[in-house]
Amino acid sequence: MPNPVEVHSLLSEFDVNLFKAGRHYKLYEKFGSRELMVNGVKGVYFAVWAPNAQTVSVIGNFNGWNPHSHLLNGRWDSSGIWEGFIPGLANGEVYKYHIHANTGERLEKADPFALHAEIPPRSASIVATTYYDWIDSEWMFNRREHNALDRPMSVYEMHLGSWMRDPKEPERFLSYREIADRLVPYMQEMGYTHVEFMPVMEHPYYPSWGYQITGYFAASSRYGGPQDLMYLIESLHQSNIGVILDWVPSHFPGDAQGLYNFDGTHLYEHADPRKGFHPDWQSYIFNYGRSEVKSFLISNAFFWLDRYHVDGLRVDAVASMLYLDYSRKMGEWEPNELGGNENLEAVAFLKEFNEAISKYFPQVQTIAEESTSWTGVSRATFHGGLGFGMKWMMGWMHDTLSYFKEDPINRSYHQDKLTFATVYGFTENFMLPLSHDEVVYGKQSLVYKMPGDEWQKFANLRALYLFMYTFLGTKLLFMGGEFGQTSEWNVNQSLDWHLLQFKPHAGMKKFVAKLNAVYCSHPALYEKAFSPEGFFWIEHEDRANSVFVYCRRGHDLENDIVVILNLTPVVRKGFRVGVPHLGKWKMVLNSDDMIYNGSGVGVKKEITAEKIFWMNQEQSISLDLPPLSGIILKRG
Template sequence: MARAGTDLFPTSDVQALLAGRHGDPFAVLGAHPAKSGWVVRALAPQAAKAWLVVDGAETAMDKVHADGAFAARVATADKPAYRLRLEFPDGGGQIIDDPYRFGPVLGELDIHLLVEGRHLRTFEKLGAHLVCHEGSDGVHFALWAPNASRVSVVGDFNHWDGRRHPMRLRHGAGVWELFIPGLAAGTIYKFELVDAGGALLPLKADPYGHYAEVPPKTASVVWDLAPREWSDGAWMQGQAARNDRHAPISILEVHLGSWRRVPEDGNRPLSYVEMAEQLVDYVRDMGFTHVELLPVHEHPFSGSWGYQPVGLFAPTSRHGTPEDFRALIEALHQAGIGVIVDWVAGHFPRDAHGLHRFDGTHLYEHEDPRKGLHKDWDTHIYNYGRTEVRNFLYSNALYWMEQYHVDGLRVDAVASMLYLDYSRQPGEWIANEHGGNENLEAIGFLRHMNEVVYAEHPGAMTIAEESTAWPAVSRPTWLGGLGFGFKWNMGWMHDTLRYFSKDPIHRRYHHDDLTFGLLYAFHENFVLPLSHDEVVHGKGSILARMPGDRWQKFANLRAYYAFMWTHPGKKLLFMGQEFGQEREWDCEGSLDWHLLDDHQHDGVRRMVKDLNRLYRVEPALHQLDCEAAGFAWIDCNDRDNSVLSFVRKGIDSDDICLVVANLTPLVRHGYRIGVPADGFWHEIFNSDSHWYGGSDVHNDGGRQAEPQPWHGQAYSLALTLPPLAVAVFKRAR
């Protein structure tokens, strides 16, 4: 150590920096005033020699430590704008800009807003961003880690050496930042943290990273999310009308990794670019109005289906780049298809490179496992009482809408957020301040999240997967609700699946499973879900749960879907079920597209396509999905024959559809149904059509109403009811 102990480079600072224990590198490195000008200090552990380059002139730097600490004096009045020329032991060399000659990027207002929790777009400031700072191009890194004693950026560019690029701490916000000139998009990086006790933590991926390496690799990747020239302006202008509760909303739920694969190329999943053609064409042809993508957040374990994310701001790199994902959404919008993304704000995995004990403390999660640990999934629960954590999640919700034009967020596992005793035994949870089991912090978070989303993006939608009877989930916060736009109707799903799984001979004893849902159908803005959760973990496919021989299984499936599409509520169907996938869903394999060569499977697909068309074009079937005025029973009491009949109504009183379901394999002739108006009632849909694989029992195009009162109505129809089928009739205007 040639000059240690002088003002060139104090011994204690040299030792701390080279040991990776210095918490304030900018107090030492870079240019600092000295008695006769300035002293410049640099740390370059890989270099044998170093020179200062100022206005083209070079000054040799003293090597004050064998491991690469250098210093030199500069006799100038003004702070020098310098570069470093380094020579390596192998004779090679390079000229670099020293990160420690640059001032901070984050302004005092940024720090103030971050501390107050009023910075709704923290993704614009934290993470890695390509910037031009003080005349130099590079990457600005910023990380919230208030309890760390040292944070460094590491990557291939510095040989993953945490001594090379320690960051500056902005004490007021607990945010570390560093501008590294010369780095560009594609740079692979992580953060190296030392906790308050001096222990080196596992390398961490960037919580705000826009992109990540393809799993199983876990590093973050610098990516430029510069403003895009979008070509979906027509869609975005009409977004509010398409996502409104009066609009037809029919959703195909899609897991991108297993929708379709490429067997001739190692059975790989499709890329975002390939899906922008194949998936878009398929969804458009099928007539679904929206797709819902299982979480696209970056996640280390494919078997989690994306529900254990590490990169909440990064679309998974398994299918391509962020720009490729943007192109997929743009293609969907151009085809008239909305995009909903499953959003996981309830928990995160315990992977070492993720948010788990991020700065050596329980920074993002509750410390007490009775509040901070999901026993079912062995994951952490976010600490919704912490300002920075809430802001992280609010910012993420806006991020997907602003950077990717996502139309809506389906919030996963809301019930697990609302209840402190969710899936816990007595003694395994802590009551709230009032002694109850409600998670008051999570409730406040969800309400404000919805307020933020709808205030910033009035045309968007939020959907709650909430499986309990929590009141007013989809009611405004100013009325005491949680503020969601829609809620999944899990009760309807369980009841109807149970009913349709019964042999028709026993259905008379389970008739209430089909009628009970109408007692609460308009308490919320409901979505009727047959989701991925119903075709995994040994449950089999929807088709596999239908009773009877092969013909009856398909007839039951068609009747179930027809009942679903004519029932009040928006629709959601998991991929593959629209053509009667026979086996349980496998996230590592493709859907069984070869089944479409079979007439029965293709018949189900044809019927779902026609149901989507019918649902879109008939106002009575969608306009009042969420209002009691849009529904009336004709007869819900014929349990002995397992027959149901009801009418659906539109906003215009002349828009009326009659729905009749015969859920036994018997054809019923001359079955009289009361109707509210005279005239000819056209049969506009029949799930027993031969086109769908049925027996083609029908009503010759419709029936003329007769002035014979029935079912409390002034008129009635004498119908032929097809077996295991649903028929829809519309009165001629």
Template sequence: MTAARKAAPRDATAGQAASSSSIRVEPAAIGAIVQARHGDPFAVLGPHETARGEWEIRAMLPDAVSVSILLDGREAPVPTMRLDPAGFFVARLSSPEKPGYRLRIEWPGGTVQESRDPYSFGSIPGFEEMGRIRDVGSDAPQRLLGAQPASVAGIEGIHFAIWAPNARRVSVVGGFNNWDGRRHPMRRLHDSGVWALFLPGLGSGERYKYELLGADGERHEKADPMAFAAEKPPATASIVHVAKDHAWRDAAWMAARAEGDQRHKPISVYECHLGSWARVPEEGNRYLTYRELAERLIPYVKEMGFTHIELLPITEFPFDGSWGYQTLALFAPTSRFGTPEDFIHFVEAAHEAGLGLILDWVPGHFPSDAHGLALLDGTHLYEHADPRQGFHQDWGTYIYNYGRQEVAAFLVANARFWLERYHLDGLRVDAVASMLYLDYSRQAGQWVPNRFGGNENLEAIDVLRRMNETVYAADPGVMTVAEESTSWPGVSHPTYTGGLGFGFKWNMGWMHDTLLFMSKEPVHRRYHHHNLTFGLLYAFSENFMLPLSHDEVVHGKGSLLGKMPGDRWQKFANLRAYFGFMWGHPGKKLLFMGGEFGQEREWNHDRSLDWHLLEDGLHSGVRSLVRDLNHAFRSVPALHERDTEAGGFEWLVADDAENSVIAWLRRGTDEDRVAVVVSNFTPMPREGYRIGVPLPGTYREVVNTDAAAYGGSGMGNGGSVRTVEAESHGRPHSLTLTLPPLATLILEREA
């Protein structure tokens, strides 16, 4: 922003400052500037023409020893007069034309700084477009607000803009002005409620915030809601980040992504918390960086056969214990793991490995940290003013005011931003149920009905629909996934049919029911058989993803392995059988990290996963099974092509509660290449178990979760079984199977 040097002797021939009696600025205006309460600094500061056709140049530079004016084309500086001891300086020029100039500032200690005066720039980049920040679906918020690189009158710098319509005064503060709100008050663009200021010479890497004199008369120092980078917590400043022109290396991936319908593809998601997947214990238990994760995490997930990584929120957040779900900088990848450029490297590495990336996105609420969005301009701006609609009692967080156009546009623009700026492949939207219902987790009298008297949050519904319409219109190859835990209809149906427009919905009911079943001792499972079968009554009402997420291994719930009954061998056998059942069940798959090798303890966000467990054969066996299940899921079309269609599923055995055996048929687009999935959820092996099938032939044993390689007993069917012409279960052909104890078999018919 500036050029600095030691002070040179003053030029006695440069001219004299005007006497105080000839200065035309009003004392009241000077006082308001000095006290940082003037709402229109451009009316006072910078160049101003006087009634006599002369020009005054005015500057507010607290702590400056002296200020002089360096006129363009003239070497001798013009001195100024200090009109207020706080640092208000004025020079009178006899030029009839508006002068071009720089400020020459001498600071205590003899340092001299030369810079262009921010108040000499009349034009505002994007001024005519600022009203578009309220256009839902537009990218205007991310283009016009925040700290944007700009060139004004041929001068490079940073243009700052913040939406704060009720503030009395806003200043941009940072290391470049000693965090002094008197130095750089901003101009209010009245029609849009935006405050803006161009700071010449400023570049990438500067820390900054906004100091606001709120409508409440209080001063608030806030991080930038539109910051593209932020300091590593617990520091709270925003960072100017000028995105470099990047030659992305994933053109082939991006082109292929748009081909076909995600519903018919094999989607198996590895949910990951980057801060605890692995640490570096020999270096103070530090995080891995984005670049280190690209070298370690991505090859691991690829080898495991997953198709996507879902990142717990990496939008910058202040408190590690929130796992990222209480975010305050929705446009900034967290600095915990590196820079935005480092994150781009991570994305490219994933795409080069054939892996998609899904971001956990949190539009449902935000924390109350003083430097954040809460009471941004002294009013309830981003949050709803009525606490019955604007405050989450369970989480102690604020709820966005979805009915305010600027807020809705901010959220939808953010969804676009991650998919467009960082080439992410999808968004998993957190806590959708809390957005849909006005009475979510509230008692009678604690919520406000909508205009029709119902409990639906109509404004939030509109935001979700607009978000889905916007991102799918831009790129139909991305996916949006709703974490929605109720029976809200049409979550994954198109908006033109009245749906919310998501691509997929987490099947929370399936997860709760089946984990409840698995937690029972096998002798009691006959009484809970319905927990296995009930999910198939509604399995095709939505495009479902089956989640075994982080929420099931925290807050005293233990690990997946810990939920399984029996001795140590039986616990592992149960977990393997459950995974086989899950991968054979209709629906896309999601597994939280650590589950793939049978993590024993509950997840702790402050610790690495227990990778040493892989030295144990039972743990490494579970990991080998999950890898093989993923490869089978991808290679057997019947297991994924019609995941969301009732025609792709057929019950074979649904009612054998006595033996806790369940079996079904899966179909793909090739009717001859079917798959059979059979689970035995008791420790009793079952020889000669007959299952009717519609098609004759040889059925190859693709996966047997009891295989010795996985730590099982090694019981099975010798690799394949051929049908016999014996009717069973109402079908003309049948398979006679050996069902291993606590195991799932997946067989594919050889065409």
């Protein structure tokens, strides 16, 4: 005989109607498992959506994984929700749902709303709580300012499992708390404003980097429990460092315990494989037209912003969501009702997602990884946009890396690769990414993309970084790039921290730390990062010398910054450069300085502008340009 599962519900009729309408954004307060006391008895309440099930039961160690022991109660309202209270259970209990589908299949599924899970390859859910006594109130009160579009944002992208490991135990992952103890002082030393974690949600296959998620509400147990991740985030906040999470609403894997075929039907994924299967990643695409799925996804976004105090979501693979023909050949996709290739359901979902976050979490940012020319990704929905705060500038990344890969003798023929970005650079709020995708699968590390001998490679990379930090938009650099990691990123091992004993790498690390300090302390570099008023070329057609000169401008013209790039290994003595103001100009940063392992070509620390018309400016300065370098000047 089945054991008693008491009829108990946390879901009101209003909750259910919101869920069915796609407008319930806090399902994590209602679904899943949670420890409760009912009528003076401690136990655990369960709720799961499985509308095409004959029966749903909870199985676990507590009942010997017997699918006939603890049957949940199907709601009377045809919502497809099964729920109930099992006395005697508590946090820490391991469980799954046994689903007897209308098709006759018998499925064992992890809880889609589980807050914790077993360490893979085990795949059961664990009853847990996200209660935490937060002490980051000062950050939370001020985070609107930290995340504002007119504030500096320098993001350190990292993967938790391969950032750093204990040299004595190289096979072991550091815990969230161990990472906190190492990461916080490192972020402070390096001067980053934000860290972006590649997906922390539970995923069965570690080499997927976290992008094949089975537990959307569960922080990966590889590194600890929910409160351990909260400690890491809190520690960063206490040091005035924001936290961005990669979020993956674009696809999910077909693992047996996951969302795929959840109740014997295509419940979360689109039934039509032309819309529901992703050929690139061999995974399944959410059905964005299904109201309950929209409630699930937006609730998941809210969950991380609410329960984990996350400051932003970088939304993965947005392009794959927007286009019905993404990575598909003719005949493998079907046009929308208007005859186009746009996925109208996904477009509507993304707009609703951004509108909801803008309303309930106006102090955070959403950032789109979107690689096409889709119009208005980072424009408000009431102006016809998708509503994101920022968009990755993939075109800038490809063009810039392509330029810097060229031998300097050929760069005069590729000048447009560095200048083209300003043609479209203010159509969106762009973030400049040098991300993990650029240092894997045979693409080489950033420093080994550079031409020349070792000294030239590092000089080129310093010049590239200076260009990125002084160009338009916000900034993102993947871990290892800050000290010139020489090997490609390997998810199965730590970064090569031992390289810091060598001068080129130690110099690169000092240089990136200085770049962050300069960027964050000079308003001209960030106040108008998304406006054409904040940038203008002084010289961008000097192909003979491969020299670029531009001005960055904030609200106060007195704070103007001038940047000079000499992207050849030739020292240019007495080179004249136009500047926007008379008076003294002071050296802020020279990438060729010897403390960064540069050549140390002498550049005056202070230069006085003369009334000599040059480069379309009424005044100019004369200085020596170091080889393969970037120079930042400010008004004295």
